[in-house]
Amino acid sequence: AQKVTQAQTEISVVEKEDVTLDCVYETRDTTYYLFWYKQPPSGELVFLIRRNSFDEQNEISGRYSWNFQKSTSSFNFTITASQVVDSAVYFCALSEETSGSRLTFGEGTQLTVNP
Amino acid sequence: DTAVSQTPKYLVTQMGNDKSIKCEQNLGHDTMYWYKQDSKKFLKIMFSYNNKELIINETVPNRFSPKSPDKAHLNLHINSLELGDSAVYFCASSPQGTSGPNNEQFFGPGTRLTVL
Numbered sequence: 001a002q003k004v005t006q007a008q009t010e011i012s013v014v015e016k017e018d019v020t021l022d023c024v025y026e027t028r029d030t031t032y033y034l035f036w037y038k039q040p041p042s043g044e045l046v047f048l049i050r051r052n053s054f055d056e057q058n059e060i061s062g063r064y065s066w067n068f069q070k071s072t073s074s075f076n077f078t079i080t081a082s083q084v085v086d087s088a089v090y091f092c093a094l095s096e097e098t099s100g101s102r103l104t105f106g107e108g109t110q111l112t113v114n115p
Numbered sequence: 116d117t118a119v120s121q122t123p124k125y126l127v128t129q130m131g132n133d134k135s136i137k138c139e140q141n142l143g144h145d146t147m148y149w150y151k152q153d154s155k156k157f158l159k160i161m162f163s164y165n166n167k168e169l170i171i172n173e174t175v176p177n178r179f180s181p182k183s184p185d186k187a188h189l190n191l192h193i194n195s196l197e198l199g200d201s202a203v204y205f206c207a208s209s210p211q212g213t214s215g216p217n218n219e220q221f222f223g224p225g226t227r228l229t230v231l
Contacts, residue, residue: 023186035219039156045205082149101146102171102210103220105158 002027006106013070013082021077021109023092029053031097034068034075035108038086038106050074082113092093118142119223126197127229136191136226137189145211146170146190148220149181152203159175161204164189193228201230 003026011112013019036048049059051068059066079086085090092106119140128134140147148171149161162181163171169181178194193200208224 036122037222043203043227044224045207047219047221050219087169101148101163101165101211101218101220102173103150103158104160108156108158110156 002029002032002094002096002099002104004092004104004106006090006092006109008109009019009107010110010112012112012114015084016081017113018078018080019082019111019113021079021090021092021111022036023075023077023106024076025073025092025094027073027094027096029096029098033095034102035093035095036066036075037091037093037105038088039091045091048077079111082111084113084115087111119206119208121204123222123226124215125227125229127231129170129231132196133192133194133197135193136195136204136206138189138191138223140187140206140208140221140223142185142208142221144208144212144221145186146209147173147183148207148209149189149191150205150207150222151227152205154202158205162189162191184216189209196228196230197198198230201228202226 002056023060032053034051038046065078067076089108091108122137146165148163149224152158164183168182180192203223203225207220209218209220
């Protein structure tokens with residue numbers, strides 16, 4: 001069965017600090033897909049990134065970067081030089097090849113960036 | 116221009132009532148989903164339809180019945196509403212069904228249901 005764990009329930013940082021959100025997953029499939037979504041206070045779910053299990057290359061998009069490590073079953077998300085607008089709940093999610101298209105979400109991490 | 120839309124955005128109703136939430140996507144996607152987000156922000160899939168066919172049905176009470184009149188619409192009907200049904204319900208769509216779990220799921224804005 002697939003499972004996603006985001007151990008950090010809440011993180012609070014001061015603007016311009018770097019912050020890393022942890023995500024650990026469990027799956028028996030060899031083919032799977034990992035996602036990060038952002039949920040700002042307005043409530044919508046915003047897609048950030050998708051990674052498949054065969055692509056362990058780290059990715060950088062502006063101030064965002066993702067570190068995928070199959071050896072530790074982790075897919076961590078780092079925000080560099082955080083800004084107040086980054087304040088949101090961030091969800092890590094997993095989809096297995098054999099489970100169809102369902103996304104299994106982690107519990108989410110509430111990130112608060114203070115000015 | 117809205118990709119995935121849901122109506123209504125807010126729904127307040129009494130216990131025991133029957134209500135529906137509508138979802139429409141204009142992305143040409145084959146697969147649509149309903150997720151429930153509880154008060155602790157936990158998101159869990161409820162249903163998934165691929166080309167109007169039910170492909171995922173999680174352990175959801177029979178009071179919840181999805182209906183897909185065409186592949187652009189997936190409505191959620193809830194009978195005999197209970198207090199525990201209060202949550203935010205998200206509709207989503209993706210290009211492919213079971214053959215493409217790597218596809219991004221586009222989410223609607225959510226419907227906040229409050230049962231009094």
